Amino acid sequence: MPYAFHDYHPPAEDLLGEVLGGLARRPKRLSPKFFYDRRGSQLFDAITRLPEYYPTRTEIGILQQRGEAIAVHLGHDSVLIELGSGSPQKIRVLLDSLRPAVYVPVDISGEHLRDSASHIARDYPDMQVEAVCADYSASLQLPDLPQQAARAAFFPGSSIGNFEPQAAVSLLRDVGEVLGPGGAMLIGVDLKKDRQKLEAAYNDTRLLTAAFNLNLLTRINREAGADFDVSRFAHRAFYNEAEGRIEMHLVSSCAQQVCIDGQHIGFGAGETIHTENSYKYSVEEFRELGAEAGFEAEQFWTDPEQLFSVHCLRVAG
Numbered sequence: 001m002p003y004a005f006h007d008y009h010p011p012a013e014d015l016l017g018e019v020l021g022g023l024a025r026r027p028k029r030l031s032p033k034f035f036y037d038r039r040g041s042q043l044f045d046a047i048t049r050l051p052e053y054y055p056t057r058t059e060i061g062i063l064q065q066r067g068e069a070i071a072v073h074l075g076h077d078s079v080l081i082e083l084g085s086g087s088p089q090k091i092r093v094l095l096d097s098l099r100p101a102v103y104v105p106v107d108i109s110g111e112h113l114r115d116s117a118s119h120i121a122r123d124y125p126d127m128q129v130e131a132v133c134a135d136y137s138a139s140l141q142l143p144d145l146p147q148q149a150a151r152a153a154f155f156p157g158s159s160i161g162n163f164e165p166q167a168a169v170s171l172l173r174d175v176g177e178v179l180g181p182g183g184a185m186l187i188g189v190d191l192k193k194d195r196q197k198l199e200a201a202y203n204d205t206r207l208l209t210a211a212f213n214l215n216l217l218t219r220i221n222r223e224a225g226a227d228f229d230v231s232r233f234a235h236r237a238f239y240n241e242a243e244g245r246i247e248m249h250l251v252s253s254c255a256q257q258v259c260i261d262g263q264h265i266g267f268g269a270g271e272t273i274h275t276e277n278s279y280k281y282s283v284e285e286f287r288e289l290g291a292e293a294g295f296e297a298e299q300f301w302t303d304p305e306q307l308f309s310v311h312c313l314r315v316a317g
């Protein structure tokens with residue numbers, strides 16, 4: 001079956017405006033959503049295969065091992081909505097166990113989405129594919145979908161960890177609204193664990209995470225006409241235990257000025273730009289977050305080392 005493509009054209013990202021706004025704040029900050037240009041997406045892909053970066057392979061392992069149980073909770077012949085059509089490997093494992101009637105990948109990158117939707121449509125000829133190009137964190141608009149079929153959502157990769165807890169609750173609430181009462185959500189969440197293991201995952205010895213973080217400045221130079229000297233910034237990632245999150249920063253190695261669109265921005269030696277939070281949740285903490293968003297905790301699965309969790313939550317009512 002050919003796939004359908006719905007372009008809810010995410011408003012052109014105002015890179016320059018957002019960069020200037022973020023750098024005017026104290027502490028300075030930039031949104032992690034800007035990591036994913038072509039090079040950034042390639043680097044992230046390579047990160048997911050690093051020995052230190054356990055989340056991706058652990059989540060895939062859970063999906064493979066627990067496929068049957070997951071299918072019992074999510075049901076067959078559903079309308080399956082995927083938020084952030086990130087990993088082809090993950091979704092295939094899930095499609096194989098769930099066999100949904102309709103698959104709705106939602107992704108902000110149109111190019112990436114067309115690519116993966118066409119391959120999936122070719123390999124799953126009996127399944128209807130309705131690809132939606134949209135920024136799901138801004139609004140979850142969907143095309144007309146079969147009303148009778150049960151709805152399920154798949155939100156992999158612990159992407160929920162990029163949101164502040166209150167923003168995560170409101171995003172999950174939006175997902176619940178789209179699913180309707182009784183709808184199920186399968187969501188991957190990275191677990192709290194010892195600092196060493198967490199920090200190693202964001203400080204790999206091949207320096208791919210450093211390159212991923214620094215690529216943000218290269219992108220801003222290219223797309224916003226800035227003149228960052230990337231060699232004068234360093235990658236820093238650490239676990240902020242009080243907040244329960246990995247923080248990534250770019251540290252200015254000296255006092256310097258950067259010019260962006262005619263504006264001069266000063267950096268002190270050691271001053272940082274906060275580029276990402278990646279929140280980690282215990283099973284209980286995440287269940288509470290889900291409850292705040294109107295979901296009932298139904299089941300969860302982890303790996304033997306308790307590195308990562310996959311939750312099945314159900315819209316209450």
Ligand code: AVJ
Nearest residue numbers: 047157158159162202209278
């Ligand atoms: C895609 C947000 C889940 O937080 O682990 C990987 C992104 N940043 N290494 C994460 C990321 C640095 C990743 N998420």
